[in-house]
Amino acid sequence: MEAPEINFEEAFSPQELELRRNEPLSEWTTFRIGGPARFFLIPRTSSAFARLQFFLLEHQLLSRTFLLGGGSNLLVSDHGLPIVVHPSLDSELSLIPFADFLDAWIPSSVRVPAIARRISEMGYTGFEFLTTIPGEMGGAIVQNAGCYGQEIRDTIVEIAVISKGRLSLLSSADADFSYRSSIFKHDPDLWIAGARFRLLPGDPARIASRIDENREKRISSQPRNRRSAGSVFKNPDGHSAWSLIDSVGLRGTSQGGAQISPEHANFIVNTGNASADDVFALLDLVRRTVKERTGITLEREVVLAGPFPEIQ
Ligand SMILES: Cc1cc2nc3c(=O)[nH]c(=O)nc-3n(C[C@H](O)[C@H](O)[C@H](O)COP(=O)(O)OP(=O)(O)OC[C@H]3O[C@@H](n4cnc5c(N)ncnc54)[C@H](O)[C@@H]3O)c2cc1C
Known part of the structure; x- marks a missing residue:
């Protein structure tokens, strides 16, 4: 995804904001999936974090910015993201x-x-x-x-x-x-x-x-020491998502390098070289199959970042 050239260095000191270019987001997500961030920005104080938002707003870039935390509930597109902000305020x-x-x-x-x-x-x-x-x-x-x-x-x-x-x-x-x-x-x-x-x-x-x-x-x-983002769907009222997915026979199903975990059917795991598209295809398959066979619509818990077809 394209992002315009912005001179962050002119507006922020290196103490306030660390700037990395083309940072691989696969290193920042527990799925270990995701293309590069064209600009990866690390504000180091709350006031720099606030000022950065103002700066992005002024430059009409806020809508193209993604805020990254620990990356444990995220599926990031293989195409990457234009601007990622990852605060460091410890x-x-x-x-x-x-x-x-x-x-x-x-x-x-x-x-x-x-x-x-x-x-x-x-x-x-x-x-x-x-x-x-x-x-x-x-x-x-x-x-x-x-x-x-x-x-x-x-x-x-x-x-x-x-x-x-x-x-x-x-x-x-x-x-x-x-x-x-x-x-x-x-x-x-x-x-x-x-x-x-x-x-x-x-x-x-x-x-x-x-x-x-x-x-x-x-x-x-739950699967141990596996690359995942935890539960991928919320539990619908009165049901657990894993048992619905299990009941329609999808436990263990694979797509490319992604698999519906044999240990917990509401986890998708990256077995080594999964792409975001592989995981997305499984999310879509689960949602469609559960809807067709049980009439229940599963709501996604995992957050999608980047260009994906909309399955809601
Ligand atoms: C093995 C495993 C087990 C898990 N078990 C559970 C569980 O039992 N219960 C549970 O609730 N979750 C669970 N999760 C999911 C996940 O860990 C949690 O949802 C977690 O709280 C997400 O935090 P994060 O920092 O990783 O957020 P991210 O994945 O980085 O981001 C999630 C969303 O929050 C937004 N965000 C992040 N930081 C900020 C911020 N500072 N301000 C505004 N928006 C922000 C992001 O833009 C994104 O939309 C599990 C995940 C894994 C991998």
Whole structure:
């Protein structure tokens, strides 16, 4: 995809913004799939992140920009993307223990399993489930990431959001969280810089055993050490997506280098050399077959970035 020549170096110092050209996005996604980013931009402070959005807006490039987190819920086109922004704001992390709670300001770029483990080991409860969810905090908020009955919205107080180049705070209620969704999911021009969480003290032994239980559940039900993006479809009301896919006989089906996981039918795995088109073809096959045989429409959970035919 074409992107015009833009002189980012003139507008931003190297301390504020790192610029890479033709960065292979396959190295930034858990599928290990995706063509190059013509411009790959790494803002290093929240204010540079906000100013970058303003700059892109002014140059009418915001609609051609993709915001990348940990790349664990993404299928990026083999053709690549014109402009990718990947914030790196970890130095803004702040954990302040009060008498009866922990106030945690977590920048969007912080790795979720690592911060969840750190906070759990400090003796606070509420993040145990996040120790098993890959990706970064911004992506987790967008998706309202969750598992085993817990979701990220449960502990969020407020979110720092960049809109039209301005940074402001949004309450958790205004983020309109629901199952694997939030307002951010429907508006790619809302960028999350970070969020404040309130975590309560818990029993350290109980916290540790919850983390172990979650890990065990995952090991027993999901493909291990495979290149995937987690569950590719949401669970429709009253059903689980994996059992619907299983019931129509698609478990284990392959297309090129992509396969519907034999271990978990709602995972698609890259068995080595899958293209984005291979994965897309399986997504399309699953949706069509489940609709034809059961009448149920599966909604995609994995995000598509780049030019793909629309299957919704
Ligand atoms: C093995 C495996 C297991 C998984 N298990 C689970 C699970 O149990 N539960 C679950 O909920 N998910 C699960 N996932 C999916 C994924 O890990 C989560 O959805 C994760 O929270 C996505 O975060 P990310 O940083 O990787 O986001 P990305 O994949 O980088 O991006 C996802 C979306 O968020 C947007 N985005 C990213 N950062 C920002 C930001 N700062 N501001 C605004 N928008 C942003 C992107 O533009 C994109 O639209 C799993 C994935 C894998 C690979």
